[in-house]
């Protein structure tokens with residue numbers, strides 16, 4: 001969901017989890033000229049067709065193939081003296097985006113799913129203070145963003161289970177603590193079984 005706090009939470013999680021990295025769906029939007037326009041003149045940004053999902057998948061596959069080299073290639077491989085050898089071998093990929101569970105090939109790869117949600121008025125207010133490229137034209141939130149959110153969410157609920165719905169009205173710290181403690185349990189489990197990857 002747009003402006004619910006995905007990027008904020010993902011970057012805080014990344015800072016807290018050793019050997020983690022973030023892939024953000026927003027980095028894969030097609031260029032403006034390739035995005036469809038509806039009969040009201042609204043660019044159709046809030047649909048999977050507006051995204052290079054094939055490119056995002058290639059990046060995820062690169063990480064899967066060799067997460068250690070992937071981190072090095074992103075300039076992220078760090079050695080923290082307090083990290084145990086077992087933890088050095090656990091890699092966590094954080095994929096954040098507003099349409100990640102709606103894309104089946106990606107959804108199938110995900111181990112833990114979190115969905116941040118906020119009410120209509122808060123979403124509209126937060127969105128109003130953001131400037132995208134291109135900027136939202138007048139009426140875009142009610143004419144495109146919100147109706148597509150409702151449609152995409154319905155589609156997701158019809159096809160995906162195992163989602164932990166979180167209120168984006170909670171403080172950034174509470175959200176981080178909740179998700180971190182949940183993921184930390186899985187990291188512990190992976191460390192004890194010698195498995196290495198979590199996404």
Ligand SMILES: Nc1ncnc2c1ncn2[C@@H]1O[C@H](COP(=O)(O)OP(=O)(O)OP(=O)(O)O)[C@@H](O)[C@H]1O
Pocket residue numbers: 001002003004005006007008009026098126168169170171172175
């Ligand atoms: N828990 C929170 N409480 C209050 N405000 C928050 C919280 N998390 C994020 N914000 C604020 O909400 C706005 C949107 O946050 P963020 O960019 O993390 O959302 P997003 O879901 O990644 O948005 P989008 O993907 O639509 O660009 C920012 O101004 C951010 O500071």
Ligand SMILES: NC(=O)c1ccc[n+]([C@@H]2O[C@H](CO)[C@@H](O)[C@H]2O)c1
Pocket residue numbers: 002026029045046098132133134145
């Ligand atoms: N990042 C972009 O290129 C872009 C351009 C236009 C609109 N958006 C909006 O980003 C949100 C997802 O984070 C969607 O609601 C898009 O409308 C992004």
